[in-house]
Amino acid sequence: MSQSAQPSRSRSRSGFIERTLVDINKTLEQSIFAEKISRQKGLLQAVDPRLKVIAMIMLLFAVSLSHHLTVIAALYFCALALAAVSAVPLGFFIKRVWVFIPFFTGIIALPALFITPGPTLLSLPLGIVITRTGAMTALFLLLRVGTSVSFAVLFVLSTPWNNVLKAMGILRVPDVVVLVLGMSYRYIHLLLHIANDMFLSRKSRILRRMSGAEERRLMAATSGTLLGKSLQLSSEVYLAMESRGYRGYPRTMDRFRMYWFDWVAALVVSFVIAVSIWFGR
Amino acid sequence: MSLKPLIQKIPRWMLLYYTLFALWVGTTAMHIPDGYLSPVTCIVMFVLALPFWVRGVQKLREKMSAKNIPIVALFAAFSFVVMMFNVPLPGGTTAHAVGGALAAIILGPEIATIAISIALVIQAFFFGDGGILAIGANCFNMAIVLPYVSYAIYQAISKHVALNSKRWIVGAAVGGWAGLTIASFFAAVEFGIQPLLWHTADGTPLYAPYPLSVSIPAMVIPHALIASVIEALVTALVVAYLMRVNQPALEIVNKTQITPETTSFVRWRALWVGLAALIVITPIGLLAPGTAWGEWGAEELTARGLSFVPKGFQQLSGLWSAPMPDYNVPALGNANIGYILSAVVGILIIIGVAWLFSMLITSSKNKSSEISTSK
Numbered sequence: 001m002s003q004s005a006q007p008s009r010s011r012s013r014s015g016f017i018e019r020t021l022v023d024i025n026k027t028l029e030q031s032i033f034a035e036k037i038s039r040q041k042g043l044l045q046a047v048d049p050r051l052k053v054i055a056m057i058m059l060l061f062a063v064s065l066s067h068h069l070t071v072i073a074a075l076y077f078c079a080l081a082l083a084a085v086s087a088v089p090l091g092f093f094i095k096r097v098w099v100f101i102p103f104f105t106g107i108i109a110l111p112a113l114f115i116t117p118g119p120t121l122l123s124l125p126l127g128i129v130i131t132r133t134g135a136m137t138a139l140f141l142l143l144r145v146g147t148s149v150s151f152a153v154l155f156v157l158s159t160p161w162n163n164v165l166k167a168m169g170i171l172r173v174p175d176v177v178v179l180v181l182g183m184s185y186r187y188i189h190l191l192l193h194i195a196n197d198m199f200l201s202r203k204s205r206i207l208r209r210m211s212g213a214e215e216r217r218l219m220a221a222t223s224g225t226l227l228g229k230s231l232q233l234s235s236e237v238y239l240a241m242e243s244r245g246y247r248g249y250p251r252t253m254d255r256f257r258m259y260w261f262d263w264v265a266a267l268v269v270s271f272v273i274a275v276s277i278w279f280g281r
Numbered sequence: 282m283s284l285k286p287l288i289q290k291i292p293r294w295m296l297l298y299y300t301l302f303a304l305w306v307g308t309t310a311m312h313i314p315d316g317y318l319s320p321v322t323c324i325v326m327f328v329l330a331l332p333f334w335v336r337g338v339q340k341l342r343e344k345m346s347a348k349n350i351p352i353v354a355l356f357a358a359f360s361f362v363v364m365m366f367n368v369p370l371p372g373g374t375t376a377h378a379v380g381g382a383l384a385a386i387i388l389g390p391e392i393a394t395i396a397i398s399i400a401l402v403i404q405a406f407f408f409g410d411g412g413i414l415a416i417g418a419n420c421f422n423m424a425i426v427l428p429y430v431s432y433a434i435y436q437a438i439s440k441h442v443a444l445n446s447k448r449w450i451v452g453a454a455v456g457g458w459a460g461l462t463i464a465s466f467f468a469a470v471e472f473g474i475q476p477l478l479w480h481t482a483d484g485t486p487l488y489a490p491y492p493l494s495v496s497i498p499a500m501v502i503p504h505a506l507i508a509s510v511i512e513a514l515v516t517a518l519v520v521a522y523l524m525r526v527n528q529p530a531l532e533i534v535n536k537t538q539i540t541p542e543t544t545s546f547v548r549w550r551a552l553w554v555g556l557a558a559l560i561v562i563t564p565i566g567l568l569a570p571g572t573a574w575g576e577w578g579a580e581e582l583t584a585r586g587l588s589f590v591p592k593g594f595q596q597l598s599g600l601w602s603a604p605m606p607d608y609n610v611p612a613l614g615n616a617n618i619g620y621i622l623s624a625v626v627g628i629l630i631i632i633g634v635a636w637l638f639s640m641l642i643t644s645s646k647n648k649s650s651e652i653s654t655s656k
Contacts, residue, residue: 016369023365030408060414064320067487112490137490141316144488148315152413156406164406174338176350177395183354184361184399185407191355191362215369220518223363227387227519228527230359234351241351 016215017203024196028189037157042086044158048262049167055269056155062273063147066280069136072143075276079150086158093157097150112137161185187233194229198222312404313419315412317489318471319479326471327417330398333425337395353392357399360384364400368511378515379508381464382457385428386435386520387530393432397424418471422464431460431516449524449531450517457516461509462501469493469500 038045044052059075066072083093113134156164165182173181202218210218258266318326341353360380368378384393398420404410411419438452473493476486491499523530 016367019367020365023367024362027365027408034407057413060315060412061320064315064323064414112486133485136485137487140485140487141490144316145314146316148412148414152315152406161407176338176341177334177399180350180354180357180395181399181402183351184357185403187355187358188361188403191358192365195362195365212369216514216518219366219368220515220522223366223515223519224522224527226362227359227383227523227530230355231352231530234355237351237355 016219017199017206021196021199021203024192024199028192028196031189034157035160037088038160040087042088042158044082044086044154046261047158047265048258049159049163051258051262051266051269052155052159053164053167055266055273056151058273059151059269060148062276062280063144063151065277066144068280069139069143071276071280072140072147075272076143076147076150078272079147079154082154083150086154088154088157093150093153096153097146112141183237187230187237190233191226191230195222195226198225312411313415313422313468313471315414317412317475318415318418319475319488320414321479322471322475322488323414323417325417326415326421330417330421330425333391333394334398334420337391337398340389340391341395353388353396353399356384356388357396357403360397360400361403363515368515378511379423379427379461380512380515381423381427382431382435382453382460382512382516383519385432385460386453386456386516390428390432393428394420394424397428418468422468422471426467427460427464429460430463431456434459445524450521453520454513454517458505458509458513461512462505465500465504465508466497469496472496472500 063072063075066075080090080093084090113130119132159167162182165178165185168178168181199222202222341350360383363380363383364378366378381393381397384396387393388396401411401419401424402416405413405416405419433456435452435456438455439446439449442448470493472489472491473496475488476490476492479487489496520531
């Protein structure tokens with residue numbers, strides 16, 4: 001759950017409504033885009049989701065365990081190659097990882113360049129020194145975060161959410177939790193739409209500038225109303241579940257089967273993981 | 282002593298550095314991405330969080346009548362959406378709140394843990410916010426420490442008070458503030474132990490590069506001043522709103538407690554809240570006189586008085602490097618911090634093991650293997 005304090009570009013008084021609308025719509029857009037890619041034909045889309053979950057986690061461990069930059073870089077190129085054969089637009093993929101997500105990792109890595117003790121790499125004016133150790137640390141952090149995020153993004157883009165959930169079953173996530181996860185995800189979209197409507201309708205009725213206190217009251221009232229709506233909705237959902245025969249035990253319809261293709265993929269990915277952990281020691 | 286000369290004494294590069302760090306902390310908050318924590322830390326945090334998840338799921342199952350499932354699902358969805366709301370702040374700035382304290386107030390901490398964890402998992406898997414290996418750590422900070430601390434404080438302040446009393450609002454605000462601040466402290470500790478424990482032979486840190494002496498003030502101070510204040514504001518405003526228009530929402534937590542097993546539930550809850558509070562309070566109390574931050578500042582200043590900046594750099598670097606496996610870092614009071622840390626970890630591991638044992642003995646009755654995503 002992130003909280004970001006972002007300076008406003010304009011001093012316009014109803015800015016917070018617009019910004020909230022932008023955030024809501026971006027989220028909706030993003031999930032529609034992911035869903036679209038996950039339904040296209042591609043290498044990763046064809047792989048059993050259970051295998052993908054395990055492979056992703058093992059790959060993240062490989063990235064995380066490596067003590068060598070080259071190994072992490074090699075794994076990143078694997079991610080790029082996988083993206084290319086899985087209908088993920090490369091430009092989008094690179095941009096999403098390197099521009100948006102670890103943007104702030106750059107900020108955190110920057111001071112490490114100067115304050116980590118070690119042999120001098122570069123002397124800048126004003127007596128500022130970039131140390132070799134510092135540069136290595138910063139590179140490690142950036143590359144590790146970027147590569148980890150790449151694998152996670154690849155997984156999400158190539159797997160429909162329903163399959164992600166079903167695959168969680170094999171990670172021993174309890175059925176109740178999986179059920180709740182699935183419902184949450186579905187209702188996030190409904191609530192986003194509801195919130196969108198609430199803010200839009202409010203915005204259309206604002207005639208003058210609001211004071212800060214008024215804005216905060218409006219925000220609290222909207223949150224509180226949304227909460228009330230969620231609670232009301234939850235009892236309706238429960239009634240709907242009951243009317244369709246829900247008795248406390250969720251059931252699933254389709255099961256996954258491993259085909260020869262999945263076994264080959266499993267073999268290849270195990271090899272890659274083993275090699276990178278070996279060389280990354 | 283007035284504040285101004287003190288601020289002037291701080292070297293400018295340090296101010297710049299902390300500004301950047303605060304900027305980072307303020308924007309990404311405690312969503313720790315993969316790559317910041319070593320795999321071992323990730324696993325340890327996961328193990329630490331596990332008993333709380335088990336507890337939450339148990340609570341769900343025992344309170345269930347299946348009716349809680351949609352409530353939790355909707356609440357997780359609500360937390361997710363509410364995080365997207367921009368809170369207007371003075372000066373035309375906006376910021377996001379977590380909503381963890383609100384979840385704890387309405388659902389109780391055990392179930393809030395599940396609801397927030399779910400929101401975090403969806404964020405990590407789907408929106409790349411927070412790492413996947415780091416889910417254990419993120420859940421521990423934001424889905425366990427935050428709701429349990431907030432709820433304990435909220436309860437302490439608002440217990441046995443009429444529903445129209447201002448103390449509900451005060452409790453919500455204080456709970457939200459303290460919960461998020463303490464959660465940020467835990468995140469800072471997780472960051473700060475990385476360079477101590479994991480580095481290459483030549484001392485290059487492999488993961489998050491900053492030691493406890495940097496990570497704790499850099500995480501806790503901006504959170505205490507900004508993020509936690511926002512959390513307090515949102516929690517209090519929403520609770521105030523609910524008191525006016527939707528009081529039943531505030532009573533859900535009490536209602537669901539009326540189960541056949543009320544007594545055992547209350548006993549357990551008291552134990553968990555008490556334990557969480559104890560664990561949380563212990564290091565804080567010891568840290569306060571522990572002068573880690575002040576001591577370091579003084580040494581830095583003398584060093585600065587004696588030599589020019591580059592040497593100051595080196596002096597400082599000398600202070601910061603010394604990554605000893607036994608936490609024995611000179612001049613930082615890190616021996617203290619390390620001690621407390623291992624105490625905390627020890628306590629939590631013991632709780633975890635005890636819990637898993639009791640799980641093994643008592644349960645295995647509720648094992649339905651089928652899973653589904655349909656309602």
